[in-house]
Structure formats: structure tokens, C-alpha cells
Amino acid sequence: MTLKQTRLITTDVAKLTRFYENVSQSKAEVLNSSYVQFQNEACKGLAIVELTSTRAYGEDVTEAGANRSVILDFEVDNVDAEYERLQESVSDWVMPPKVMPWGARAIVFRDPDGNLVNMYSHP
Structure with a gap:
């Protein structure tokens, strides 16, 4: 499958x-x-x-x-650069750049329909 x-x-x-x-x-x-x-x-x-x-x-x-039960995950090279790039496109930020307990650096935002999007990178 x-x-x-x-x-x-x-x-x-x-x-x-x-x-x-x-x-x-x-x-x-x-x-x-x-x-x-x-x-x-x-x-x-x-x-x-x-x-x-x-x-x-x-x-x-x-x-x-x-939707309140799915997160779309995108792995990126530089979370901070993506955060800056998307400032004008994203209107609903959930979490600014942050190091997560499992070591990844991530940002989280909602798309125009409210779906969660997570962008992350590993140090």
C-alpha cells in the first residue's frame, strides 16, 4: 500500500x-x-x-x-528564512520560530481555510 x-x-x-x-x-x-x-x-x-x-x-x-485534526508538515532548510519570507502571505501565525522538545526548529501557521501547516528543520 x-x-x-x-x-x-x-x-x-x-x-x-x-x-x-x-x-x-x-x-x-x-x-x-x-x-x-x-x-x-x-x-x-x-x-x-x-x-x-x-x-x-x-x-x-x-x-x-x-479541520482541526491534521497538520501538513514541510521540511525546509531554514525555518527562520521561511518565517521572514511568508510574513506577507500568512495571516494566521500559530507559533513563531521555536526549538521543539524533539530538537527540530519549527513554525506553525494556518492556511486560508484554517488547516495547520508546520515547517521544520533539523539543526
Whole structure:
């Protein structure tokens, strides 16, 4: 078994796509206006889909912007540099640069839909 993809469900695919293109500094592949995916290494396996496209699973099975149980982790070379770079793009900072109990240096913020994003590096 291989985990192939994580899908973020949203009501604004374009806005969330721009956010993750900026965060990852990579370009998404737009399959249509309600589905995009990242295929390059920086964000490989991330897809962003319109809430209405998940109705095939059943009514009210999914809810955009309601996640409080998943954190997207990105390993970076320099957490402090990323923190500075993202100041104008991120409006909801959860944690400024900090050394975690397990030794990694990390920042945590929310994307426009409230999903947690963690960027970390190892000293």
C-alpha cells in the first residue's frame, strides 16, 4: 500500500492554490476549476478540490474549513528564512520560530481555510 495524495477540500480552490504555490514555491497542475494537484517534489501528493466535487461520497460527508485534526508538515532548510519570507502571505501565525522538545526548529501557521501547516528543520 502507498499513500498517494492528501486532498484539501475548500470553497475557494483558486485562493488555496495560490497560497500553497507561494508557500511551496512550486506550481500546481490545474486539472479544472475545481481540482488542482501538485506533482513536483516540494508539494507532491497535495491536491485541492472544490467542496461540491466531493458530493459523490454522499451529502454532508465533507466540510470545507473545518479541520482541526491534521497538520501538513514541510521540511525546509531554514525555518527562520521561511518565517521572514511568508510574513506577507500568512495571516494566521500559530507559533513563531521555536526549538521543539524533539530538537527540530519549527513554525506553525494556518492556511486560508484554517488547516495547520508546520515547517521544520533539523539543526
